[in-house]
Amino acid sequence: MRAxxxxxxxxxxxAAAALSAxxxxxxxxxIQGAAAPTGNPVPKSISVPQSRLDGADKDGANFLHSNxxxxxxxxxxxxxxxxxxxxxxxxxxxxxxxxxxxMETAPIVVDGVMYITTSYNHVYALDAASGKExxxxxxxxxxxxxxxxxxxxxxxxxxxxxxxxxxLDAKLVSLDAKTGKVLWSTQIADxxxxxxxxxxxxxxDGKILIGTNGGEYGIRGFVKAFDANTGKELWSFATIPEKxxxxxxxxxxxxxxxxxxxxxxxxxxxxxxxxxxxxxxxxGVWMAPAVDKETNTVFFVVGNPSPDLxxxxxxxxxxxxxxxxxxDLNTGxxxxxxxxxxxxxxxxxxxxxxxx
Numbered sequence: 001m002r003a004x005x006x007x008x009x010x011x012x013x014x015a016a017a018a019l020s021a022x023x024x025x026x027x028x029x030x031i032q033g034a035a036a037p038t039g040n041p042v043p044k045s046i047s048v049p050q051s052r053l054d055g056a057d058k059d060g061a062n063f064l065h066s067n068x069x070x071x072x073x074x075x076x077x078x079x080x081x082x083x084x085x086x087x088x089x090x091x092x093x094x095x096x097x098x099x100x101x102x103m104e105t106a107p108i109v110v111d112g113v114m115y116i117t118t119s120y121n122h123v124y125a126l127d128a129a130s131g132k133e134x135x136x137x138x139x140x141x142x143x144x145x146x147x148x149x150x151x152x153x154x155x156x157x158x159x160x161x162x163x164x165x166x167x168l169d170a171k172l173v174s175l176d177a178k179t180g181k182v183l184w185s186t187q188i189a190d191x192x193x194x195x196x197x198x199x200x201x202x203x204x205d206g207k208i209l210i211g212t213n214g215g216e217y218g219i220r221g222f223v224k225a226f227d228a229n230t231g232k233e234l235w236s237f238a239t240i241p242e243k244x245x246x247x248x249x250x251x252x253x254x255x256x257x258x259x260x261x262x263x264x265x266x267x268x269x270x271x272x273x274x275x276x277x278x279x280x281x282x283x284g285v286w287m288a289p290a291v292d293k294e295t296n297t298v299f300f301v302v303g304n305p306s307p308d309l310x311x312x313x314x315x316x317x318x319x320x321x322x323x324x325x326x327x328d329l330n331t332g333x334x335x336x337x338x339x340x341x342x343x344x345x346x347x348x349x350x351x352x353x354x355x356x
Contacts, residue, residue, distance in 0.1 A: 037180030039135035042113050042125055046177040048158045050205060054293065066106040066155040066200035070291040071356035093131030097122065106155040106200060108163075115158070115177070119151040121167045125180060135180040142169035147196040148216040154288070155200035157208060159228050164208045166197025172210055172226055186231035188212065194219045199286045204293075205329065207234060211285025215303040215321075215349075221283030223300055225332060235332030239283035239302045239320050246270060247317025247342060254340035261343055266315035277314055282306030283321045287353040296329040301350040308347045317342035322349045 048064060056062070057069035060078030068074045081089070097103075101119035108115045114128040121139035126132065145151070145168040156163040156175075162183060163175040170191045174183040188210065189195035194217025202209040207225040215221065221239035226232065249263050282305045289300035305314055305321040322341040327334055341348045 036182075037135045037137040037175075039125075039133060039180070041179045042134045042177070044111065044113070045161070046110055046113060046158075047161050048110055049160065053159065053203065062111065063107065063109040064158065065202070066108065066157070066288055067290075067353055070202075070204065070293065072288065072290045072353050073355055092129070095124075095126060095131040095133070097124065098136075102150045102152055104150075104152045104154050104198075108156055108158055110158060110177070113177075115156055115163060117153040117155055117165060119153060121153055121165060123156060123163065123165060123175060123180065125177075137175060137180040137182075139165075139167050139171075139173065141167070142171075142191065144191045145169050145196060146191050146194050146217060147198065147213055152198045153200075154198055157201040157203040159203035159206075159208075162228065164201045164203060164228070166199060166201055166210050168196050168198070170195040170197055170212070172197070172201065172208065172231065174228075174231060184231040186226060186233070188224065189214075189219075189222075193217075200288050202288050202291065203228060204291050207329070209289055209291075209298060211239075211287075211289070211300065213284050213286050215282035215284035215306055216308060218280035218306045219282060219284065220279055221285055221302060223285050223289065223298070223327065223332070237325075237327050237332040237334070239285060239325065240278050240281045241319060242278055243275075245275065245278050245281065245316060245319045247319045247339065250317055250339070250342035253342070254338075259341075259343065266311075266343070269312065269315040273315075275316075280306060281314055281318060281321070282308065283318075287350070290354040290356050291329060292356060293329075297335060298327050298329050299354040299356065300325055301352075301354060304344055304347050304349040309345055311343050311345040314343075318344070324350075324354060 056064040097118045099118040105117045109128050112128050114126045116124050123137040125134040156165045161177050163177050165173050170189045171185050172188050173185045194214040196213040206228050208228050209225050211223045222236050224236045225234040284303040285300050289298045302320045302323050305318040320337050322344045323337045323339040325337045
């Protein structure tokens, strides 16, 4: 067990350029990272073909998705731990990361190897039985990061012999699962415009699916698919349509409760000022999408509009914020949506992933 070398890191929105004066050198190192992983390769070959990802819901020896399977049920089919012996569970090991910060990761476990992430985009490969560290990757952060709710990371995806992680400086990186070596890095969006990544990507059929944070900072949200081998963008779905984001001028929310909107005033605002605010209307996607392979459909929840608590500047229903959205897995084409809170001024977007 390691001693913790860091003090807690304060601040909600961090620009790396401003860190040099306020943090000790070691803390800066934990945020800035390094170009190469430390440690040793995993002492076995790691490979997770698509067939294993498809069958993850029946796999009681591994945990191959951040939410267990494409349906995101998190139901684990193993039977070794049951109602009769669960009270006898005791800690087997403790592993201390080098980052003293919030931790929201979901480990991936493959053939006895556990991959965990931490805040500031560290990745560890561990022996899942003993906690022994194999390798440790620290992402080399860019000069600007913009995030609202802690420097969290919710985990990696795996496909073949590669891991995939979104980063606070709005990149998607691919790592060798055996060594932690960076295979490619792709800039998803511009962090200076408010974009960042904390969600766990989803790997499916040679694609890496990922959304974006930034609903508090006037971004235009999206879900994108990237080629798993090259990092090339394959398609992008904008969660805020250029036309039609005003919706149907809903009076009630999904529960039937009247939202007390001044529809007449909103319509006048849209007529007078126009709808160009769609470019900064928010709608981040920060929970992993579910995938239905039979219908080639991706389902995800879209976050709050921007500004999130003041609706006068954004008349209309603000589609597709506060909605469940379905798109085509192969093309990203829109299929359908269901909005549960139109014109949200309470920050009531969903905080749980879609479950099929």
